[in-house]
Amino acid sequence: MIIIGEKINATRKKIAAAVEARDSDYILQVGREQVEAGADYLDVNGGDPAKEVENMSWLVELLQKEFQIPLCIDSANPEAIKSGLELAKTGKSMVNSISAEKERLESMLPVLSEYTCNVVALCMSDEGPPKGVDDRIATAENLIEKLCGAGKKIDEIYVDFCVFPVSADQDAPHAMCLAIQKLREMHPEIHFCAGMSNVSYGLPERRLINQAFTAQLIGFGLDAIICDPNAPGMLGTIYASEALAGRDEFCMNYLTAHREGKLKS
Amino acid sequence: MIIIGEKINATRKKIAAAVEARDSDYILQVGREQVEAGADYLDVNGGDPAKEVENMSWLVELLQKEFQIPLCIDSANPEAIKSGLELAKTGKSMVNSISAEKERLESMLPVLSEYTCNVVALCMSDEGPPKGVDDRIATAENLIEKLCGAGKKIDEIYVDFCVFPVSADQDAPHAMCLAIQKLREMHPEIHFCAGMSNVSYGLPERRLINQAFTAQLIGFGLDAIICDPNAPGMLGTIYASEALAGRDEFCMNYLTAHREGKLKS
Numbered sequence: 001m002i003i004i005g006e007k008i009n010a011t012r013k014k015i016a017a018a019v020e021a022r023d024s025d026y027i028l029q030v031g032r033e034q035v036e037a038g039a040d041y042l043d044v045n046g047g048d049p050a051k052e053v054e055n056m057s058w059l060v061e062l063l064q065k066e067f068q069i070p071l072c073i074d075s076a077n078p079e080a081i082k083s084g085l086e087l088a089k090t091g092k093s094m095v096n097s098i099s100a101e102k103e104r105l106e107s108m109l110p111v112l113s114e115y116t117c118n119v120v121a122l123c124m125s126d127e128g129p130p131k132g133v134d135d136r137i138a139t140a141e142n143l144i145e146k147l148c149g150a151g152k153k154i155d156e157i158y159v160d161f162c163v164f165p166v167s168a169d170q171d172a173p174h175a176m177c178l179a180i181q182k183l184r185e186m187h188p189e190i191h192f193c194a195g196m197s198n199v200s201y202g203l204p205e206r207r208l209i210n211q212a213f214t215a216q217l218i219g220f221g222l223d224a225i226i227c228d229p230n231a232p233g234m235l236g237t238i239y240a241s242e243a244l245a246g247r248d249e250f251c252m253n254y255l256t257a258h259r260e261g262k263l264k265s
Numbered sequence: 266m267i268i269i270g271e272k273i274n275a276t277r278k279k280i281a282a283a284v285e286a287r288d289s290d291y292i293l294q295v296g297r298e299q300v301e302a303g304a305d306y307l308d309v310n311g312g313d314p315a316k317e318v319e320n321m322s323w324l325v326e327l328l329q330k331e332f333q334i335p336l337c338i339d340s341a342n343p344e345a346i347k348s349g350l351e352l353a354k355t356g357k358s359m360v361n362s363i364s365a366e367k368e369r370l371e372s373m374l375p376v377l378s379e380y381t382c383n384v385v386a387l388c389m390s391d392e393g394p395p396k397g398v399d400d401r402i403a404t405a406e407n408l409i410e411k412l413c414g415a416g417k418k419i420d421e422i423y424v425d426f427c428v429f430p431v432s433a434d435q436d437a438p439h440a441m442c443l444a445i446q447k448l449r450e451m452h453p454e455i456h457f458c459a460g461m462s463n464v465s466y467g468l469p470e471r472r473l474i475n476q477a478f479t480a481q482l483i484g485f486g487l488d489a490i491i492c493d494p495n496a497p498g499m500l501g502t503i504y505a506s507e508a509l510a511g512r513d514e515f516c517m518n519y520l521t522a523h524r525e526g527k528l529k530s
Binding site for chain 1: 431440476477480481485506
């Protein structure tokens with residue numbers, strides 16, 4: 001399981017203020033908390049479109065100097081993605097994200113061709129979010145074809161079927177699970193990624209929903225997750241779900257995480 | 266989702282002592298806690314084989330008088346099952362369980378023919394517990410054939426693929442999930458039941474494992490669960506998982522459970 005720490009995102013107020021003020025101490029503290037909790041990647045979003053490219057450069061340089069894990073360069077702007085990929089040197093960066101929306105797709109593909117990187121393929125098209133399992137699969141297949149055509153390998157692609165609030169659409173979460181299972185059968189080497197902060201929107205006791213959905217998605221084949229690794233119970237749910245999905249021999253990762261104090265809720 | 270409260274089981278020391286002493290206050294208190302927490306059935310096990318039949322009669326009479334929910338008559342002894350079914354009048358009783366072990370199967374089928382009841386079909390044969398998905402399906406198909414031959418309807422059957430500790434067999438939990446999904450495709454009207462106290466045996470932070478497995482099983486189609494409905498987080502996980510599996514229109518059950526204070530962890 002690849003855990004992508006979501007918190008260094010300047011579309012959030014506190015991060016935006018810290019980026020604006022070039023408050024490196026605060027940004028590094030948020031990074032350190034996620035790294036120590038168990039993040040494998042740090043997501044980096046530069047926020048304010050007018051300053052996104054320079055914000056991204058500043059953030060990537062800052063985080064690169066301090067942490068030994070790769071970054072997930074998060075933007076819909078190809079220039080911001082390019083500036084991030086250019087500076088990110090640790091490990092294999094991830095791009096978050098390309099989508100099947102024509103303009104975004106066409107502007108992003110040349111950048112993705114230029115750099116060796118993983119890429120989140122967000123299943124959103126100009127017709128809007130996908131409906132049902134087959135529509136999700138069709139959108140993903142379109143993206144896979146385009147990305148492979150641009151030189152990406154299949155195991156560099158992290159399909160994201162878009163998490164919608166279950167309060168708004170009660171069929172969407174399970175359709176996402178089934179789409180993951182089906183597309184994995186078609187492309188055994190592909191990866192699946194999901195952000196966890198959206199599914200419980202509008203409901204009470206959001207943690208129950210987030211954890212149950214994490215467990216279900218992992219059961220159906222999710223192997224990368226964009227989340228707050230410090231959210232109570234999140235890491236424990238991930239390790240437990242991996243063991244139950246038959247992806248943790250002798251439960252060694254679960255037991256190690258327990259010894260390291262990562263399972264506490 | 267049918268929630269079967271597991272606690273009135275005289276193979277447990279405190280319940281055994283209370284049954285031996287005919288301490289009806291204690292038994293009713295354990296029953297009430299489960300009913301108030303949201304149990305749809307109360308499991309009843311008479312314990313000590315030498316006194317199981319009379320214990321079962323005493324328990325069933327006691328619980329029938331007090332609670333308005335049906336009982337799950339739990340024994341491997343057909344005489345104990347018969348004594349329970351004879352006295353249990355509220356709703357449609359459940360029998361827990363028949364198995365594919367030849368002796369148990371042959372001794373239990375005549376009792377099941379005699380009474381209108383639901384039945385847990387435990388996928389355990391004389392060759393021991395099932396291995397892999399296909400073996401689970403084959404054992405279940407054998408039981409379904411025998412039960413239907415004895416007059417049971419397909420929707421009276423609750424297949425239990427046997428929950429094993431993930432610490433001992435890392436493939437078993439996921440095989441159980443896949444078997445549920447596959448058998449549901451073959452028999453859309455069948456039900457699936459699982460006990461939740463076993464999967465986390467031998468591991469720390471058992472609650473994480475129990476909750477993640479509950480979420481995964483419900484995602485794959487589980488619709489009855491034998492558990493302690495008072496275990497912290499258990500009811501919340503069940504309601505959240507049902508909503509995420511597309512089985513709770515407008516999340517009404519989840520929201521109602523929240524208003525009734527059942528979601529608290």
